[in-house]
Amino acid sequence: MFELETAPANAQNLRRVAIDPVSRVEGHGKVTLLLDDNNKVHQVRLHIVEFRGFERFIQGRPYWEVPVMVQRLCGICPVSHHLAASKAMDIIVGAATLTPAADKLRRLMHYGQILQSHALHFFHLSSPDLLFGFDSAVAQRNIVGVAAAHPDIAKKGILLRKFGQEVIRMTAGKRVHGTGSVPGGVNKSLSAEERAALLKDAYTMVAWSRDAVAIIKQLHQQNPALYDRFGSFRSGFMSLVAPDGSLDLYHGALRARDADGKLIFDQADYQGYDALIEEEVKPWSYMKFPYLKSLGPENGWYRVGPLARVQNCDSMPTPFAEAERKEFVAHGQGKPIHATLAYHWARMVEMLFAAETIKDLLHDDDVESHDLMITGGQRAAEGVGVIEAPRGTLIHHYRVGDDDLVTMANLIVSTTHNNQAMNTAVRTVAQQYLDGHEITEGLLNHIEVAIRAYDPCLSCATHALGQMPLEVSLVDAEGTVLDQVVRDSHGQTRRDTPASP
Amino acid sequence: MNAPKLKVATTSLAGCFGCHMSFLDIDERILDLVELVEFDRSPLTDIKHCGPCDIGLIEGGLCNAENVHVLREFRHNCRILVAVGACAVNGGLPAQRNHLQLSEILEEVYHTSPGLAAGSRIPNDPELPLPLNKVHPIHEVVKIDYFLPGCPPSGDAIWKFLTDLIAGRTPALGHGLLHYD
Numbered sequence: 001m002f003e004l005e006t007a008p009a010n011a012q013n014l015r016r017v018a019i020d021p022v023s024r025v026e027g028h029g030k031v032t033l034l035l036d037d038n039n040k041v042h043q044v045r046l047h048i049v050e051f052r053g054f055e056r057f058i059q060g061r062p063y064w065e066v067p068v069m070v071q072r073l074c075g076i077c078p079v080s081h082h083l084a085a086s087k088a089m090d091i092i093v094g095a096a097t098l099t100p101a102a103d104k105l106r107r108l109m110h111y112g113q114i115l116q117s118h119a120l121h122f123f124h125l126s127s128p129d130l131l132f133g134f135d136s137a138v139a140q141r142n143i144v145g146v147a148a149a150h151p152d153i154a155k156k157g158i159l160l161r162k163f164g165q166e167v168i169r170m171t172a173g174k175r176v177h178g179t180g181s182v183p184g185g186v187n188k189s190l191s192a193e194e195r196a197a198l199l200k201d202a203y204t205m206v207a208w209s210r211d212a213v214a215i216i217k218q219l220h221q222q223n224p225a226l227y228d229r230f231g232s233f234r235s236g237f238m239s240l241v242a243p244d245g246s247l248d249l250y251h252g253a254l255r256a257r258d259a260d261g262k263l264i265f266d267q268a269d270y271q272g273y274d275a276l277i278e279e280e281v282k283p284w285s286y287m288k289f290p291y292l293k294s295l296g297p298e299n300g301w302y303r304v305g306p307l308a309r310v311q312n313c314d315s316m317p318t319p320f321a322e323a324e325r326k327e328f329v330a331h332g333q334g335k336p337i338h339a340t341l342a343y344h345w346a347r348m349v350e351m352l353f354a355a356e357t358i359k360d361l362l363h364d365d366d367v368e369s370h371d372l373m374i375t376g377g378q379r380a381a382e383g384v385g386v387i388e389a390p391r392g393t394l395i396h397h398y399r400v401g402d403d404d405l406v407t408m409a410n411l412i413v414s415t416t417h418n419n420q421a422m423n424t425a426v427r428t429v430a431q432q433y434l435d436g437h438e439i440t441e442g443l444l445n446h447i448e449v450a451i452r453a454y455d456p457c458l459s460c461a462t463h464a465l466g467q468m469p470l471e472v473s474l475v476d477a478e479g480t481v482l483d484q485v486v487r488d489s490h491g492q493t494r495r496d497t498p499a500s501p
Numbered sequence: 502m503n504a505p506k507l508k509v510a511t512t513s514l515a516g517c518f519g520c521h522m523s524f525l526d527i528d529e530r531i532l533d534l535v536e537l538v539e540f541d542r543s544p545l546t547d548i549k550h551c552g553p554c555d556i557g558l559i560e561g562g563l564c565n566a567e568n569v570h571v572l573r574e575f576r577h578n579c580r581i582l583v584a585v586g587a588c589a590v591n592g593g594l595p596a597q598r599n600h601l602q603l604s605e606i607l608e609e610v611y612h613t614s615p616g617l618a619a620g621s622r623i624p625n626d627p628e629l630p631l632p633l634n635k636v637h638p639i640h641e642v643v644k645i646d647y648f649l650p651g652c653p654p655s656g657d658a659i660w661k662f663l664t665d666l667i668a669g670r671t672p673a674l675g676h677g678l679l680h681y682d
């Protein structure tokens with residue numbers, strides 16, 4: 001499936017079609033296709049076009065700032081970055097095991113995040129494609145269109161997301177970019193009123209999550225040919241699992257399987273993630289391409305996120321979700337499910353798991369406890385924090401000096417793990433649907449449907465910056481040059497920034 | 502009744518999408534809002550280019566050439582342009598890279614960061630927009646009509662701002678809604 005990555009030598013004779021920006025996803029990306037006169041597809045690439053350089057400018061900051069800073073990578077899953085950084089810093093401050101209350105409050109925050117992000121993705125971003133069809137009218141393909149045609153579905157989606165955001169607000173202090181988690185614990189527990197307010201709605205959220213699973217199952221049943229085949233390809237899977245092999249999105253060890261479902265490694269301590277995973281850089285994307293070192297870049301790439309997690313684990317700890325997991329796995333008839341659109345089904349099963357977990361945690365009196373911090377632990381120089389973010393395995397790795405300042409940061413965000421998979425998905429769809437056809441808006445949306453299934457967070461996914469022979473000037477409203485960059489063909493960057501006033 | 506709906510476009514430049522999330526944090530009031538406004542280009546719709554609009558909401562500052570292009574498209578088409586959130590207002594957290602040399606970051610990310618495959622090179626495809634030396638707030642490049650601070654401004658603040666504007670009042674956030682964190 002790699003033939004479409006790079007067009008053969010005649011690329012200059014091909015016609016370029018771009019989907020720019022990819023919409024109803026988070027962050028900045030575009031797809032380019034190269035086609036010949038007969039509309040035969042020669043190249044398809046998903047480019048990640050933004051650079052922000054977080055890993056570099058975090059260096060020199062005090063470690064306790066990091067959990068609050070890094071969440072500005074991503075406004076959809078800020079809690080994931082907040083907690084992955086906190087977990088790494090727990091190791092730095094010698095608090096690898098938290099108080100029971102802190103552990104439960106962080107879990108509550110995290111499952112609130114899973115619930116709101118999965119609801120947002122399914123209802124606000126993807127449901128228009130699934131409910132109306134991939135080539136339905138552009139004007140209808142959004143949450144407003146869903147609200148008009150299916151007010152009940154839209155309303156439940158909005159309120160599920162709201163509930164998740166409220167769980168986050170009450171544990172983190174704010175809906176977006178809170179401050180609740182700190183190295184060694186948390187700084188806030190729930191008040192009795194907050195707990196009661198959440199409990200009041202928790203059962204409804206479980207019920208509505210069950211409805212959501214029913215919707216996506218029904219869509220599969222109505223059109224199995226589409227849902228099982230669309231953009232489907234084989235790959236390995238990776239995720240965290242609990243010590244007993246069950247699903248745990250907050251903490252665990254790494255497990256990877258190959259495309260046939262056979263274990264590649266299991267219960268691998270993520271402090272040693274860098275012995276397992278390596279990253280490749282391709283010249284046309286700012287997002288790197290990770291792969292399992294033992295298998296190499298050609299065969300070692302894998303998928304993360306709901307489709308991987310639901311199949312990688314041996315069970316789910318909550319009853320409704322476990323029943324749904326079994327039904328999902330049974331759909332594969334003994335083989336791993338590789339269908340791109342099955343991500344949605346798996347995602348809704350996870351949303352149900354999150355809703356049930358939130359309900360259970362709210363029944364635990366520890367969430368009102370004030371025993372929130374471990375202090376005075378043995379300092380370490382290096383720490384890795386890994387969490388299963390809504391989109392998949394999220395890795396934060398830091399080194400901190402004796403002066404408390406960060407000296408090294410390396411992040412592998414969830415969407416980056418799926419980079420090769422998303423590219424393979426769009427190439428598969430291009431071959432299945434576009435090859436040889438007159439390109440229409442609806443056909444191009446098929447490509448975006450494949451990308452959306454992965455729920456990419458392109459905002460998170462930028463570690464790097466580009467280099468090309470180009471000149472860019474930034475001119476203000478009065479015509480004064482504010483900034484100018486010139487990059488020559490040798491890749492040397494020259495700056496002509498006027499002195500600051 | 503049935504006055505023509507106002508057109509609203511939104512975009513994220515060098516932002517984290519948190520301001521868009523906060524916009525969705527108006528929760529079920531979004532169903533009231535769409536009675537009054539119609540969305541044009543936005544990450545929430547599939548309209549890829551901005552048409553003539555009444556209100557443009559911009560999240561994020563300018564970190565690359567493409568951001569500048571999109572901002573100009575918005576200014577050209579929107580009667581009222583609003584800088585939403587710290588990044589649009591003053592560059593925000595991404596502007597922390599401003600005290601570093603771009604070339605230095607480049608070295609770090611592609612040559613010294615751990616776990617890179619042998620032979621990894623710096624991306625250099627013409628499809629990738631060129632990053633700017635510094636992250637700039639959007640008012641340095643086009644005229645901005647309103648600034649909504651916060652990282653992000655809360656859903657309630659965005660709701661108050663929009664409903665004031667739609668009703669023809671001068672938007673006023675007042676105590677409690679106006680904050681900078």
Ligand code: SF4
Binds near residue numbers: 518520589593654
């Ligand atoms: S202001 Fe804050 S929430 Fe908004 S885009 Fe910037 S970092 Fe994200």
